[in-house]
Amino acid sequence: MRRSTLKKLLDLDRRWIFLTVLICAIGARFVDFELPVYPKAGVRAMYDKIEEVAAKNGTIIVSMDYDPSSKPELEPLSRALLRHAFSRKVKVIAMTHNPNGQRLAQTVLEETASEFDVKYGDDYVLLGYKAGSGTLVINMGQDFRDAFSKDHAGKDLASFAVTRELTSIAQIDYVISVSASAYWESWMIYGHDRYGFPYGVGVTGVIAPDIFPFLQTGQVTGLVGGLAGAAEYETLIKKPGMAVTGMKPQSAIHMLLVLFVLFGNFVFFYDLVLKRRQEKGHREERRT
Amino acid sequence: MLFFKRQLPLAIAFFFGMVGFFAQYIPHHSFEALYNELISWVRLLYAFALILGTYSLLRLHSKRIERKAPGFGYSLVLWAGFIATFAAGMYNDGRGFLAGQSDSGMLMWIYDYVFKPAGATMFSVLAFFIASAAYRTFRARTTAAGMLLASAIIVMIGRIPIGDMISEHLPILASWLMEVPNAAVKRGIFLGVALGVVATSLRIIFGIERAYLGGD
Structure with missing residues (x-):
């Protein structure tokens, strides 16, 4: 292969790369093939924790x-978690730390709840954003009602069965943060470490490597990383989505x-080899 | 006016910094009550920071429009977007701004059909840029870069279902890379960051670090 051809390949117009990615992404949706999904330990730990909460008819915060x-x-992870919780009659308190997340949380909660025999106020509540x-x-x-009344x-939390007796998040059986930024840290540092509730994290694939040290110390019980983790969770609840x-x-x-x-x-390396050969040739030519 | 610009902010930072610090170590109910009160104040400050942030952003873009700086058209779009969203939020589907947020109306339309697709598009575009960057710049020029490249390939394949199909050892190797070398490095980084936060906080409390007071 000539160096000029290699140069062309190295400087390939990025639009060709974009086109390849597009074809690959769309093509994969239409080609019929099965992929094995095996749940990893962190994902299984979150699933087991919700099962444990279900056994004592407990409450979780998502x-x-x-x-x-x-x-x-x-x-997809939020949906899988809520499906799991609702199917096992676990009470759910949903909320968001992200100002742009309330509408998303509300849609997911309402759509998932409609699949099960659950009632707003008795089985689940949406606190919204603060x-x-x-x-x-x-x-x-310190005082749950002071934070969210x-x-x-705008309905009083005292009127709902899920939140009537709640005075502190220390009473919650499991808190899960499905997070795309540093909000998961707030729950761990200011929540789990202070009030001792069990805490699980679902994050984007990019953030997941940050959580491993805390998974190993036991500060985090359950880790679902990215879409792959959500697929593992869907496999565990036997509801592929x-x-x-x-x-x-x-x-x-x-x-x-x-x-x-x-x-x-x-x-790159082939080009480097050719370049060195060329330079060696030039040097020998000069000598002769 | 130096008192309001320098001494007073420094005194406030010192006082509240010390109160916050000692509240962690003095298990007396009065300190606990004070700490609870301060936490509520901090949440109020967040709301004011939002107003200040909006003001700064709009001011910056107003100046760009005034100067007709390159790309000032984007600033016009920002202003138009802000006015439309703000008006829709105030109107609140006919309920007014004092009522709770409506589930329908113009604001929700903007969220569902402008904000949501735009956000998802920005995220999706990343895949294309990563692919381009992977092809053009990810080179094993040195031994360290070579190791990084090999690890990246193992993790990229090992963390997805296709890794199990290629070899049952790939996911195990990928997990080991994440749980041992990655976790070790992350621990070091986290400890360093935590110590840095402590040092910076002490510098602010004792008035050594004054950058937050501004340049005037």
């Missing part, structure tokens, strides 16, 4: 701390990225 930009990656993040969590631990629609479907394009794109990296490196 904090959907993401906005529309992370919706494709995190919403500013404060870490300080809000501290406030919820009403639900998202958007995440399992999304595994095909995601796997295809991951493989494409690996091929791009390998091919890019092959071209």
Whole structure:
């Protein structure tokens, strides 16, 4: 292969790369193939924890701390978690730390609740959004009613069976933050570490590596990372949904990225070898 | 006026910093009550910060429009978007701004059909740019870069279902990389950040760090 050809390959117009990614993502949706999804330990730990809460007819908080930009990656997990909780009659208190997340949380909650025989107020409640993040969590631990006296629609929390007896988040059996930014840290530092409730995290694939140290210390009970983690959770509850479907394009794109990296490196080093040979040839020519 | 610009903010930072610090160590109910009160104040400050942030953003874009700076058209779009969203929020589907947020109306329409798709689009575009960057710049020029590249490939394949199909060892290797070398490095980073936060907080409390007071 000539160096000029290699140069062309190295300087390939990025629109060709974009087109390949597009074809790969769309193509994978239409090609019929099955991918095995095996739940990892962190995902199984979250599933087991909810089963444990279900056994004692307990209550969980699902904090959907993401906005529309992370919706494709995190919403499948929110749905799977809520489906699991509602199917096992676990009471759910939903909320968000993200000012742009309330509408998303409300839609997911209402759509998932409609699939089950659950009633607003008796089985689940949406607190909505309040500013404060870490300080809000501290406030919820000190005096829950001071932090949230009403639900998202302005109704008194004392009128709902789920929240009537609630005075502190320390009474909650499991808190899960589905987060696309540092909100998961607020729940851990100002919530779990102060008030001792069990705490699980569902995050985007990019954030997941940050959580491993806390999973190992036991500060986090259950970790679901990215769409792959959500697919594992869907497999555990035996309700394949958007995440399992999304595994095909995601796997295809991951493989494409690996091929791009390998091919890019092959071209780069091959070009380097040719360049050195050329320079050696020039030096010998000059000598002769 | 130096008192209001320098001494008073420094005194406030010192007083509340010390109260916040000692409240963690003095298990007396009066300190606990004071701490609870301060936490409520902080939440109020968040709301004021939102107003201040909005004001700063709009002011910045007004100046760009005034100067007709390159790309000032985007500033016009920002202003138009702000006015439309603000008006829709105040109107609140006919209920007025004092009532609870309506589930329908113009504001929700803007959220569902402008904000949501725009946010999802921004996120999706990332895949295309990552692919381009992976092809063009991810090179094993040094041994360290080579190790990083090999780890990235193992994790990229090992964390998705196709990794199980290729080899049962790939997911195990990917998990090991995440749980051992990655977690070790992350711990170091977290400890460093925490110590940095402590140091910076002490510098602010004792008035050594004054950058937050501004340049005037």
